[in-house]
Amino acid sequence: MRLLVALCALLLLAAAPTDEVARSTALRWLARVDAGDNGQVYAGLTAATREGISRARLINTIKDGRGRLGECKSHKVVECKRADTHVLVEVMSRFEDGVQATESVWLSEDADQQWRVSGYELYQNGNSLVKVGVTPR
Numbered sequence: 001m002r003l004l005v006a007l008c009a010l011l012l013l014a015a016a017p018t019d020e021v022a023r024s025t026a027l028r029w030l031a032r033v034d035a036g037d038n039g040q041v042y043a044g045l046t047a048a049t050r051e052g053i054s055r056a057r058l059i060n061t062i063k064d065g066r067g068r069l070g071e072c073k074s075h076k077v078v079e080c081k082r083a084d085t086h087v088l089v090e091v092m093s094r095f096e097d098g099v100q101a102t103e104s105v106w107l108s109e110d111a112d113q114q115w116r117v118s119g120y121e122l123y124q125n126g127n128s129l130v131k132v133g134v135t136p137r
Contacts, residue, residue, distance in 0.1 A: 019080045021115065026089035026105035027075055029117050033062060034072045046108050046116045049133040058132060065122050065130030070096025075103070085109070086118060086134070099124070106135055 032040045041062070042055040053061075066072070072095050079090040091103040106119035119133035 022080050022087045022089050022107055023077045025115050030075055044117050046110045046118045049118050061132055069099050
């Protein structure tokens, strides 16, 4: 039984993207958010996440939360970790006037074996400004 559990764990790890792939996927999606490329932001979600939120609601939710911080100036990945079937990429983002916030981008493997965004959270000073999709904590 222990061998079976160990083999299953290894298969899950083997299926997970490398840290570099996870980082680049998350940063590419955030760059699309920054650019207002709404079609690509929505397309970058997993199918299951898209089923749970409309494009308009997603974009409005993100704009409402991020809008109060101003234009995003930079992103820096601070952590990349695996959690069950998800990968969490924690990003420190700097907005106008030096305002900083943490953006958590959850990635999951979609049916086509591509890693896409399954959840997104935006925090500033410990307060959640945006939460969409699956964000297992």
